[in-house]
Amino acid sequence: MNISVIRPSELDSGLCRRWADIVAANAALSSPYFAPEYTQAVASVRDDVYVGVMRDGQDIVGFFPFQRGLGRTGRQVGGPFTDCQGVIVSPEAEWSAEELVRGCGLSLWQFDHVIASQEQFRPWRRVLTCSPMVDLPNGFAAYADTLRGAGSKQMQRLGQKQRGFERDEGPLRFEMNMRDVSALRQLLDWKSQQYLESGLVDAFRFPWTQALLERILGTQSDSFGGVLSALYANDRLAAVHMGMRSRTVWHYWFAAYAHEFARYSPSLLLFAEMARAAETLGLTAIDMGKGPEEYKSLFATSAVLIMEGCVELPSLARTLRTARQSAEDWVRRSPIFPIVRAPGRIIRRLEAKNLFR
Numbered sequence: 001m002n003i004s005v006i007r008p009s010e011l012d013s014g015l016c017r018r019w020a021d022i023v024a025a026n027a028a029l030s031s032p033y034f035a036p037e038y039t040q041a042v043a044s045v046r047d048d049v050y051v052g053v054m055r056d057g058q059d060i061v062g063f064f065p066f067q068r069g070l071g072r073t074g075r076q077v078g079g080p081f082t083d084c085q086g087v088i089v090s091p092e093a094e095w096s097a098e099e100l101v102r103g104c105g106l107s108l109w110q111f112d113h114v115i116a117s118q119e120q121f122r123p124w125r126r127v128l129t130c131s132p133m134v135d136l137p138n139g140f141a142a143y144a145d146t147l148r149g150a151g152s153k154q155m156q157r158l159g160q161k162q163r164g165f166e167r168d169e170g171p172l173r174f175e176m177n178m179r180d181v182s183a184l185r186q187l188l189d190w191k192s193q194q195y196l197e198s199g200l201v202d203a204f205r206f207p208w209t210q211a212l213l214e215r216i217l218g219t220q221s222d223s224f225g226g227v228l229s230a231l232y233a234n235d236r237l238a239a240v241h242m243g244m245r246s247r248t249v250w251h252y253w254f255a256a257y258a259h260e261f262a263r264y265s266p267s268l269l270l271f272a273e274m275a276r277a278a279e280t281l282g283l284t285a286i287d288m289g290k291g292p293e294e295y296k297s298l299f300a301t302s303a304v305l306i307m308e309g310c311v312e313l314p315s316l317a318r319t320l321r322t323a324r325q326s327a328e329d330w331v332r333r334s335p336i337f338p339i340v341r342a343p344g345r346i347i348r349r350l351e352a353k354n355l356f357r
Helices: 012-025 035-042 098-105 119-126 142-151 154-169 181-196 207-217 259-264 266-281 292-299 316-333 337-354
Strands: 001-006 049-056 059-068 073-075 108-115 126-135 172-178 227-234 237-246 250-258 285-288 300-312
Touching: 001 098, 001 207, 001 337, 012 035, 012 059, 035 049, 035 207, 049 098, 098 108, 098 119, 098 227, 098 300, 108 119, 119 126, 126 142, 126 316, 142 154, 142 227, 154 172, 154 227, 154 237, 154 259, 154 266, 181 227, 181 237, 181 250, 207 237, 227 266, 237 259, 237 266, 250 259, 250 266, 250 337, 266 285, 266 292, 285 300
Parallel strands: 073 108, 250 285
Antiparallel strands: 001 049, 049 059, 059 073, 108 300, 126 285, 126 300, 172 227, 227 237, 237 250
């Protein structure tokens, strides 16, 4: 296996076509995160994005997008925004994670959403979890029947919420695929407030994150596009969602709502409208993304297994990280843990911020 590293700007029409052909031939790569347009969008707002081009002889067999950090470290393109990760590679290609990382000039590559079907990453896996999916191959009615058949009353409850909402606030209107940047900016304002109230790092205080969503919203092709959807109550914005789509999969990404309408669960009503309308875009699934939120388990009908871990080659940095991990494990088991817990939280918050830099 020969691996060369290029900038996304060097992806000419032939390379993009080969990338798209690999994606189209492998159902496991159906997420919009695997489209070349996503890597190109991130590269348009960050200067640390590269692509490893994998060749078997003269044949291009794969692409490995990554962000390069200090000390030959690497992480997924888009950092914490990327909810589905992996290598865009032909199923018949023979490769290893170590070979790939070394060929890209890295000593490590961190991952937290790699699809489990890429078994080459299994030796480096630390956590196996899942990303809930809403399956819509036969449309919304069949999906709702599946939920009811499993004993769920979620759609019935949402119907009650919707009737109460319209009775109190006026008619509801759903917009599926908008280009209204003002609605996107309202979403970002609401999300920033939500992050601050939860004590989390505000993902949208970093200019590149806002620019990325605007770039994706403005990108539209047959195999990739940003999708901005909203629910209005008597022409007042009640809830808004920004996501992405491939040919078949809609990725559920960022959603927020007006707190004055909280009792009506406007984000869930918006989600239901999205599921109802997905068929009109030719979409057969909604990937809800990894996370503990209860609504994901209530509305999902399947899940994709994903892995967290880190491919690390022998290096001084790896030795230091191992020593640090051992020290942290010892502290957690020791009587001094309550004393150092607060400083540890500060360090973890700083590390979370660094993920967006």
